[in-house]
Amino acid sequence: MDIKILKDITKLMNDNDLVEVEVESKGLKIKLRKAAAVAPPPPPSAAVLHAHPPLPAPPAPPVGPLPAAAAAAPAPAAAPPARSGDDPSWKPIISPIPGTVYLKPNPDAPPFVTEGSPVDPSKVVCLVEAMKVFNEIKPEPGVSGQIKRICVSDGQPVEYGTVLFLVG
Amino acid sequence: MDIKILKDITKLMNDNDLVEVEVESKGLKIKLRKAAAVAPPPPPSAAVLHAHPPLPAPPAPPVGPLPAAAAAAPAPAAAPPARSGDDPSWKPIISPIPGTVYLKPNPDAPPFVTEGSPVDPSKVVCLVEAMKVFNEIKPEPGVSGQIKRICVSDGQPVEYGTVLFLVG
């Protein structure tokens, strides 16, 4: 596939206020949707779930009994779903690994960022600790602006794809 | 696939205030949605289906072999779905029994009604033959006005709930 067709489609979307385009080639399948048509879908990775009980909150107790029998309990979202005030154009910073989020470099330090902090791909926004390694999380290339929303709390367990911040 | 077709469709959307377009080619599937339209629910009995093959058309041949193996064939609707020109306020006259529709009192006579005929609950609109009995079909109490659409053809097999006419 040529990158140009993607650019063309993107332009078409921007120019015409389309929020969804689905194209399939063999046998032709096209689907276009306008902004106003329906409630905006949540950002792609905002709906990350733990299947049943929430993850045990680390530091894990010696024996962390999970309510295994509560299999029918509704699945709580790892990240809260899009709030009413959210702008669909905000871009997420997601966790690349399951682990524990730390919003401060150490317990006594101020947080890496707060709502309104300017960020760009060089800026560490939090740590995700996994296997005793503190992974520095930075926005992906192309993601910069202000922290619009902090979606996790300090010490919270996260999985791959959990939305940590929204940047706009 | 060419980007041009997307552009053309987008223009169609803009010109006609469509918010959603879905096109599929093989087997033809089209879906268009207007800005204001919340899809009107189909009239309660408009979606009456035969599960797999259409009913054998009476007068039944001595041995009417149905394509029993064609279990995966798409289910044809007993009545055509609402047409673009249909008014959702039109009221259906449904068949109360499985049988065969006759739109004329006898083969040489003119039909009971045509599009535009005035009808009320005292007026016979067609016959549904079942078990050699020709059941006279009349609009239900409260259903009167003009025949807006004849949804079945003479001699067609119908089931309970098949929409025979729309009255407005």
Added chain:
Amino acid sequence: MFKRILIANRGEIAVRIIKTCRRLGIETCLVYSTADRESLGVKLADIAICIGPPQAKASYLNINNIIAAAELADVDAIHPGFGFLAENSHFAQVVRDCQIEFIGPTSAAMDALGNKAKAKTLAHQTGVPTVPGSTGPVKGQEEAIRIAREIGYPVLIKATAGGGGRGMRVAHNDASLVSGLIAAQREAEAAFGCGDCIIEAFVQRARHIEIQVIGDKHGNLVALGERDCSTQRRHQKLVEESPSPVITPETRARMCADAVALARAAGYHNAGTVEFIYDLDRKAYYFLEMNTRIQVEHPVTEMVTDLDLIELMIRVAAGEPLPFRQEDVRPRGHAIEVRINAEDWQNGFAPAPGKLALYVPPSGKGVRVDSHCYTGYVIPPHYDSMIAKLIVHGADRSEALRILDRALAEYYIEGVKTTLGFHQRLIRDPRFVNNEVTTKWVDEVFCKA
């Protein structure tokens, strides 16, 4: 053999019949109400015809519309399943008058056995044991004592004009019989204007045991062993098994012979079930009634005999002779069925229809699930609340119970409340495991705890 059969039913039995027909190369036409448009049977049948709105009276009991559908689809035969019109002899007659075969017994046999009093008389005439008692109202205390001693205590004193438990007394000895009779006669006189009372054996600890029979149109009638359906709640069967863990081989043989004799006396063909009450204290069985159709719990018999009862019903209705004789029937192993219903068993078994957010049945050696459900299916509120029948088969009862325990644990249903948890508790109860259950046990003991 038939080319096309109409199924005048819904739910799991419709799916069950479709499966056998498909295997036999017979086309199926399923009639359905508007509430069942998304049912599995409608998806699987070769033809499906809507016959009415959700209310059974206007659809599944609407003889006119069903016959109209049968003519439209040009079918050779109608299988009524169970419930709805299955025991309606008028329906059977109308069907046959339309030159369509009704897959079941003759209307005459249905009439002879469908009326409880008539059936009891026929049983009595045929020598099939019925509950022993006075032949008419007892004349006085001496006759009452003589009869009671003949029957053996405890006995039931019952007003002939009675009903709803009024004028009923249980007597355990001569003294309580005399005082009970006086009280019952007085109560009946006051309540019904007639003090006549009869005396019959009182079955204190009962098991429900039924015999499956099948006959062809050539006079062959065979018993396929028994099903023990003693685990009931408010007279609704919850668990059925075969063989019964409480009867001897001799009793089984006598019950089978009696069931066949009764069916023969009624000129019966096709599948039927003769129900008995078994008195654990007297170690005796008494005829209750005969069901002139396939039963919900027929898979229990299929699992131990390796027969397909629906296939046999179709074959004998088509005029074929039974392909085996009584001596060929040799049930093997032990089968148990539990009914999985959409019910809130912790809240009086209140029906809980709704959408199955997830439906994943168990599977494995010795496990069979008869169901019409699938993930996303909405159980409509208009009919019964059955989700599935879970049937297991093991070499013996304890293996069957092990397999059942595991299958229940591997049954994943989300979206509605079910009786899965009830059955898990039930089948681990030592009294159930040790066969101490009577027909009243669930109501009076298990559900009270």
Added chain:
Amino acid sequence: MFKRILIANRGEIAVRIIKTCRRLGIETCLVYSTADRESLGVKLADIAICIGPPQAKASYLNINNIIAAAELADVDAIHPGFGFLAENSHFAQVVRDCQIEFIGPTSAAMDALGNKAKAKTLAHQTGVPTVPGSTGPVKGQEEAIRIAREIGYPVLIKATAGGGGRGMRVAHNDASLVSGLIAAQREAEAAFGCGDCIIEAFVQRARHIEIQVIGDKHGNLVALGERDCSTQRRHQKLVEESPSPVITPETRARMCADAVALARAAGYHNAGTVEFIYDLDRKAYYFLEMNTRIQVEHPVTEMVTDLDLIELMIRVAAGEPLPFRQEDVRPRGHAIEVRINAEDWQNGFAPAPGKLALYVPPSGKGVRVDSHCYTGYVIPPHYDSMIAKLIVHGADRSEALRILDRALAEYYIEGVKTTLGFHQRLIRDPRFVNNEVTTKWVDEVFCKA
């Protein structure tokens, strides 16, 4: 025993492991990629943790993220299933270094057997038959003829530096051996710069027969009989059965003893499978390779032995001794497994992922379905196309085939193309029924028709 196990896999095997864990009272943590968010395993596991995007490399093969999830969920052990990291000895080592038990053999055993050449050497040293042939490059025509006559014709001439069929020749007699050797040497010299050739027995009509073994950490090693997986398409197994219909009890006993001997030589514990090629003409078997994990087709063995292999794997990993000895293993009846894939078998078996508009598996005595599918589930395009494994068990092969035929007919899948129709045709083919199948039969005969 473990309190909580992480499952580093997906699809039906993840569901399979969850079911056994639930029965054993062990909690499960399933890791999954974003493509598997709606998978049945994610719904059924006690905990589910997303570990990466759809590409396996970034999720199911991402050791870092899996270990991170294991620590987050505080698990005691990891079950790798099959495929993905199941035979990765480095992963096994990392897991154990994190004080988490890897449910499988030691990394050393995996290394000793994972490398085909090393495994063959070990087999040779242990006295397990390997394909007979020259020990090194043949020196000249006389030696070639001597060796070929020892082995027996036909023989395969293979360039030591070869690959992809280049420099390979089959010889059926001395004359074609001599001419073939010259041609092969010339071709190899030209293609690889080295003309060295070896000679080994050529298996013209092969069956694939494998032995399931299981061992504990106390030195007990047991063979659980064989699986015959000769019905293959492009080296992909399509049908697996046990017992093999082509070997004698003596051959079976020797294969089992050899499999155990090889596993013992590698210091093996946990479940493993020793694969053999069986030469129908020479009536001899040769070691192929050992799979150091559970196999897709393990249910075949479970059906004939009534064992739960996943349970045994967990128990021996937890240090328990095997609960039986070799002499206690007495397989009963005949089991057959077919793989139901979302593939367009009439169009080169092209993968056909998509949404299951309807998914209703069959059920009944002797029928087992292992699957992760449900109505509405979307089979993602990123992984294999398996929908289910359908396994049947009967008293003998013909009963098993009857049950299989019926189960295939009662399998309702709509929305995607499946291999159901392929299997229906296959198992009715007289050559399949009469065991005339070789490993090349589907490719060269059945699919050509």
